[in-house]
Amino acid sequence: MQAALCVLWMALCACGVSSSPLRSVQAGENVNMASADDVNILMYGVLQFTESLHHMYQSTEARLARLMKAVSRTESEVKRLGHDTEEAAQNERQIKEKLQLLQAQMKALEIQVHENRDTVTRVELEEAQLKKKLSSLEENLNSSVPDKIKGAPLKNNSNLKDLMKWTQEQKLKLENQNRQLADLQKRNMV
Incomplete structure (x- = not known):
């Protein structure tokens, strides 16, 4: 652009164009x-020169439009990534809460299993x-009681x-709770 202006100015100077053509005509100069x-x-x-300026203006405008589209896409991607990050953090909090709940339930089941084992052991001894x-x-009774009393x-x-029969039912309940505890421990490890 500067080169075109320089060429135009040099052409005007070479032709002898004065800065004020009216004064030179009025003064009667040749x-x-x-x-x-x-x-x-x-x-x-x-x-x-004007065509090149116009072309430069249009290409700059097109580049600016492409740049604005790219900025807009980048902003939307940043917003989407921010939303995804928030969602992932929320999911992580929920998973941690559920894990803590499962651990508390597992501890409660372990306590219950230990209590039931003690009860079953005591019942078996009794x-x-x-x-x-x-x-x-x-x-x-067989040695000292007559035949009438032997029905007791x-x-x-x-x-x-x-x-x-009751003892057997308690054993089955204990085995079922042991299976549940083992399942919970497996889930917790995964």
Whole structure:
């Protein structure tokens, strides 16, 4: 652009154009008029110059439009990434809360399993003691009681069977809780 201005100025200087053409004409000086070819060349140069300015303006405008689109896309990507980051942080908080809840539940189940084991062990010991007492009572009863009273051990046997059935149910409950605890521990490790 500067080069085109310099060329235009040099052309004007070479043709002898004064800075004030009216003064020179009024003073009656001998003015050399530029030839039509010189004027045409100068006008062609001016047209070339304006075309290049216009082209430069359009290309700059197109570049600026592309740049604004790129900035807009970048801003939307930054907003989307910010939203994704917030969402990921929220998901992480939820996962941590659920993990803490699972750990608390697992501890509660472990405590319950230990309590149930103690209960089952105590019941098994009581059952063994009752069996010993019952067998010794049966022996004593068989040896000392007449035939009419011998029906009582059958009733005791029935009670013993009920107690054994209850003990078996407690064992099944304990095994079920152990399985649940193992499943929770596996999930927690994953």
